[in-house]
Amino acid sequence: MEVGMLPISASKRGKLLSTGYTTLLSISRASLADLARDLQVSEDEASEIMKCASKTSTLDLSTGTHTTTVVNGGQTAWAMLNEEKFSLHITTSCVDLDNILCGGINCKEVTEIGGVPGIGKTQIGIQLAVNVQIPPEYGGLGGKAIYIDTEGSFMVERVLQIAEACIEDMSEYSNHFRKDFQASEVKMHPNNILENIFYFRVCSYTEQIALVNYLDKFITEHKDVKIIIIDSVTFHFRQDFDDMALRTRLLSAMALKLMKLASKFCLAVVLLNQVTTKHIDGSFQLTLALGDSWSHSCTNRIILFWNGNDRHAFIDKSPSLKSASAQYSVTPKGIRNSTSCKRIKMM
Amino acid sequence: MANKVINEMGLPKSISNIFTARNIITAKDALSHTEFELMELLDVGMSEVISAISHISEIVSPPSQTALLLMEQRVCNESMAGHLPTRLKGLDEALCGGIPFGVLTELVGPAGIGKTQFCLKLSLLASLPANFGGLDGHVIYIDVESKFSSKRLIEIGMKSFPEIFHKKGMAQEMAGRILILRPTSLSEFAESLHQIKISLIHQHVKLLIIDSMAALVLGEYDCGASRQQALGWHVSFIKSLAEFSRIPVVVTNQVRSQIGDEPLMYSFQAQSHSRKKDSHATYDSHLVAALGINWAHAVTIRLVLEAKSGQRFIKLAKSPISPPLAFPFNITSSGVVLLDDNGIEMNGPEINSINCQGQNALFNF
Numbered sequence: 039m040e041v042g043m044l045p046i047s048a049s050k051r052g053k054l055l056s057t058g059y060t061t062l063l064s065i066s067r068a069s070l071a072d073l074a075r076d077l078q079v080s081e082d083e084a085s086e087i088m089k090c091a092s093k094t095s096t097l098d099l100s101t102g103t104h105t106t107t108v109v110n111g112g113q114t115a116w117a118m119l120n121e122e123k124f125s126l127h128i129t130t131s132c133v134d135l136d137n138i139l140c141g142g143i144n145c146k147e148v149t150e151i152g153g154v155p156g157i158g159k160t161q162i163g164i165q166l167a168v169n170v171q172i173p174p175e176y177g178g179l180g181g182k183a184i185y186i187d188t189e190g191s192f193m194v195e196r197v198l199q200i201a202e203a204c205i206e207d208m209s210e211y212s213n214h215f216r217k218d219f220q221a222s223e224v225k226m227h228p229n230n231i232l233e234n235i236f237y238f239r240v241c242s243y244t245e246q247i248a249l250v251n252y253l254d255k256f257i258t259e260h261k262d263v264k265i266i267i268i269d270s271v272t273f274h275f276r277q278d279f280d281d282m283a284l285r286t287r288l289l290s291a292m293a294l295k296l297m298k299l300a301s302k303f304c305l306a307v308v309l310l311n312q313v314t315t316k317h318i319d320g321s322f323q324l325t326l327a328l329g330d331s332w333s334h335s336c337t338n339r340i341i342l343f344w345n346g347n348d349r350h351a352f353i354d355k356s357p358s359l360k361s362a363s364a365q366y367s368v369t370p371k372g373i374r375n376s377t378s379c380k381r382i383k384m385m
Numbered sequence: 386m387a388n389k390v391i392n393e394m395g396l397p398k399s400i401s402n403i404f405t406a407r408n409i410i411t412a413k414d415a416l417s418h419t420e421f422e423l424m425e426l427l428d429v430g431m432s433e434v435i436s437a438i439s440h441i442s443e444i445v446s447p448p449s450q451t452a453l454l455l456m457e458q459r460v461c462n463e464s465m466a467g468h469l470p471t472r473l474k475g476l477d478e479a480l481c482g483g484i485p486f487g488v489l490t491e492l493v494g495p496a497g498i499g500k501t502q503f504c505l506k507l508s509l510l511a512s513l514p515a516n517f518g519g520l521d522g523h524v525i526y527i528d529v530e531s532k533f534s535s536k537r538l539i540e541i542g543m544k545s546f547p548e549i550f551h552k553k554g555m556a557q558e559m560a561g562r563i564l565i566l567r568p569t570s571l572s573e574f575a576e577s578l579h580q581i582k583i584s585l586i587h588q589h590v591k592l593l594i595i596d597s598m599a600a601l602v603l604g605e606y607d608c609g610a611s612r613q614q615a616l617g618w619h620v621s622f623i624k625s626l627a628e629f630s631r632i633p634v635v636v637t638n639q640v641r642s643q644i645g646d647e648p649l650m651y652s653f654q655a656q657s658h659s660r661k662k663d664s665h666a667t668y669d670s671h672l673v674a675a676l677g678i679n680w681a682h683a684v685t686i687r688l689v690l691e692a693k694s695g696q697r698f699i700k701l702a703k704s705p706i707s708p709p710l711a712f713p714f715n716i717t718s719s720g721v722v723l724l725d726d727n728g729i730e731m732n733g734p735e736i737n738s739i740n741c742q743g744q745n746a747l748f749n750f
Contacts, residue, residue: 045431047424086430155681156703156737164705185452190488190628191685194456195466195481196706232453239447241625244387244413251416251442256449276679277617284417291419312682315649324649341651347733352653370708 041065044090053077054087065091126179128170128265128306130162131204131373134364135351144338145179145264145306148297150271151351152311152326153342158349158368159310160191162342163267165373166308167235168200170265173226176208181264181305182234184256186249188273192237201231203371236260243274247288250295257303266299270310272327286331293335309336348376387413387445394444400437403427412445459486469511469592469633470518472545473714475726476699479707480686484633489624489683493638493674494690495741498697499716500637501532502541503690504594506720507635509542511592512562517549522591524563525581527574529600533565544719571605571615578622585630592633593626599639599675613679620683636684640672640739672739691740701728702736709736 040062041054057076059065065073065088074084127142136142143149143166153159167185172178185192205226236256240246246268257263279285300307314327326333326341333339339355345365352363365376389412391404407426409415415438418426424434459467468482477483484490484507492500508526513519526533542550542559550556568574584590595601602616627634674681674689681687687703699721700711710728714721 045424047428047430049428050430155678156687160705189683189685190624191705192452193485193488193685193705194452194459197452198456199706229453232456233451235452236449237452237455238449239628241447241628242387242413244416245445245447247416248412248442248445249447251439252446255439255443270682273682274621277614277621287419287422288417313678315678318652322649324651341653343651343654344734345654347735352651354653 044087046087046090050077050079050083050087053079062091126264126304128166128179129172129177130366131165131169131207132364132366132375134375135366135373138351138353138359138362138364140359143265143306143308145304146301147337148293148300148307148309148335149338149340150309150311150326150336151340151342152313154313154324154344157342157344158366158373159342160269161196161368162373163269163308163310164192164197164200166265166306167267168197168204168231168372170306171226171231171234172204172208176211179264181262182236182260184236184238184253184263184266186238186240186246186266186268188240188246188268189270190239191269194232197232197235198228199370200372201228204231207371236263240274243279243288246271246274247292250292250299253299254295254302257299257305261303263303263305265306265308266296267308268310270312272312275328276312282329286329289328289332290335293332297337387411387416389445391415391441394441396437396440400427400429400433403429404437412441415441416445463631464515464520467631469507469520471507472510472518473712473721473723473726475710475712475723475728476701478726479701479710479728480704481706484635485686485706486631486633487628488634488685489620489627490633490635490686490688491638491674491684492635492688492690493640494739495640495672495692498690498692498741499714499721500690501596502537502716503721504596504635504637505533505538506541506545508563508592508594509538509545509559511633512559513546513549517546520591522562523584523589524592524594525584525590526563526565527577527593527595528565528567529574529595529597531567532596535560538563540718541720544717568601571601571619574601575619575622578619578626582626585626585632590630590632592635593623595623595634595636597637597639599637603639603675613677616676616680620680624683638680639675640741641675643671643673672741674739689737689739691738693740693742695742699723700731700736711736 041051041060044051054065054077059068070081070084070088073088074081077084126145127139128145129136129142130139151159151162163185167183170179170181170183173180205228208226238249240249253266275285275289296307296309299305312327313324315322316325326339333355337357338353338359341352341354343350343352348365349367350363350365353359353361366373367376390410391412392401404415404427415423420431420434420438423438424431427434463486465482467486468480468484469486470477470483492503494500504526508524510518511520511522511524513521515521538560539550539556542556549559566577568577581590581593602612605615623634681703684703685705689700689702691698691700696713697715698711699714701707701709709731711731712726712728713724715724716722
């Protein structure tokens with residue numbers, strides 16, 4: 039029944055049904071006074087119900103041209119193509135990794151990165167928080183970062199190291215490619231980079247959910263945030279959760295909110311995940327934590343793993359990227375190309 | 386934060402009363418339901434639910450800080466910018482100063498390799514006065530397996546810091562700052578944690594050592610979900626203790642053997658790997674850290690102590706601030722001593738492996 043879908047309270051819905059208003063059409067045809075009298079509610083409440091009903095019924099008539107959409111809020115695929123062509127990417131500082139990601143981490147999407155302890159998830163998170171701040175003159179976004187730390191693995195000393203290395207790389211780049219400007223100094227200082235990373239320390243799953251709810255307001259106040267990193271999204275949901283069904287519901291609600299944030303503010307959301315073992319086909323295999331239902335929640339999924347002595351990243355799931363793996367390494371300067379390949383690539 | 390009462394959050398009276406009527410008292414109760422569930426439960430419209438939840442969320446959210454602010458706080462307020470120097474030059478350099486405050490550092494290794502010796506030295510270092518490079522504070526040493534030896538502690542003190550320990554009464558004062566607790570069960574341990582939290586608020590305690598975590602947990606529960614849950618709760622609590630009081634927490638862990646040489650793999654790896662598998666399966670057992678993969682994710686820094694061809698090594702297996710280095714060491718009368726301050730860089734997952742060759746210790750279970 040259509041009335042069952044209205045976002046109004048259960049008692050109001052019950053009243054509508056019991057007095058015979060079972061379809062949205064019947065509500066829109068009734069007059070305000072009739073509705074108020076039948077339901078025995080005030081005229082204000084009745085007008086609210088009518089507003090709800092008319093918003094939900096999508097009976098927009100097209101104006102006759104082919105470019106308008108029939109359903110409110112929709113967008114044609116052609117319009118989206120233009121948007122996607124110009125969508126922004128955040129570099130990971132490793133050329134091979136950027137290549138398999140077609141430029142870097144996509145804005146407007148939720149990317150999940152998971153791996154065993156010690157593989158470099160936090161390193162990638164910190165590298166992205168620094169790289170989002172690269173100014174547009176050097177090919178970056180010039181934005182700010184939000185780093186949500188649930189495990190306490192954010193070490194400021196490391197952020198400083200990576201920030202200093204990033205500025206060094208930028209001055210090297212400007213020395214090579216912009217010789218026409220006389221010794222153009224990169225005007226950024228590592229402290230500027232640290233200043234643009236907003237850090238939140240979350241101590242329970244309640245705080246995590248509350249923070250994701252609050253981010254909408256926070257980002258409206260800080261419009262230049264371009265990346266949200268949650269390190270790690272798993273930690274608090276793995277401890278003392280007896281009701282697994284509740285956990286799944288909360289996680290999917292949280293993932294939906296993050297997706298909305300990503301598309302509303304055109305920013306990238308990166309979720310770092312842990313691993314667990316699962317018994318498949320008679321043997322134990324590694325898989326990302328939080329279960330099968332969670333694996334549907336993210337747009338892209340990258341798994342970091344050891345292959346011999348090298349770190350690799352594999353695109354496990356993506357609607358637009360090809361399934362491929364790339365090698366990367368963690369150096370004192372941050373994430374960089376793997377040193378075992380003999381090619382030298384300029385930034 | 387999560388237990389804040391909804392009545393005190395400044396919501397309009399009408400909605401606040403409805404929450405209480407439906408037995409949703411704290412923020413945790415409210416946020417544990419999705420918005421749709423709340424709409425059904427409270428019998429109010431969606432827009433009211435959304436505005437109530439966003440109000441509650443804003444109050445419960447942690448405050449924002451910038452990374453710059455964090456760094457400045459550490460540099461101003463804490464000794465050595467938030468590190469406890471171990472006096473092992475190579476290790477301290479790799480760790481940007483020493484054992485970091487506010488996070489869990491794990492020492493894992495086979496029996497008899499030197500974990501307790503390392504902990505004894507650390508407890509001494511924390512109790513030293515500030516002008517000798519210590520933290521000038523109290524130490525809580527949770528000694529589950531009754532391995533703490535005061536005599537050995539004083540010996541290490543005499544040999545490493547003769548100028549302090551030969552002064553009258555100093556040995557007594559230093560040793561007097563180290564409090565040893567011997568909980569016999571996990572629940573006793575949890576109780577003492579709550580008491581420790583109170584003394585941390587008074588800021589006397591500067592170091593917490595748990596030797597060993599594995600003995601506490603493994604003795605009590607059968608393998609499986611209940612053990613993981615119990616461990617999970619304790620890990621969260623210890624981490625939050627470390628964080629809010631900004632002290633270093635050092636935890637030791639045992640090893641167990643695992644049959645089979647095959648490392649765990651992902652499903653996409655398994656497909657390509659199966660072609661390379663040998664025709665005969667290997668049944669060699671090798672050592673892994675106890676307590677599971679959940680624990681391995683929870684610790685921030687993991688130091689692996691092992692013995693390879695008769696030489697002991699201390700390896701930085703997991704650390705967000707250091708390269709993967711291995712340092713050879715020995716145990717002398719003054720505790721752990723590094724033989725080479727330039728570590729050997731190890732690439733790949735080898736840094737995580739635990740060897741026990743050339744050591745006369747019985748470890749097979």
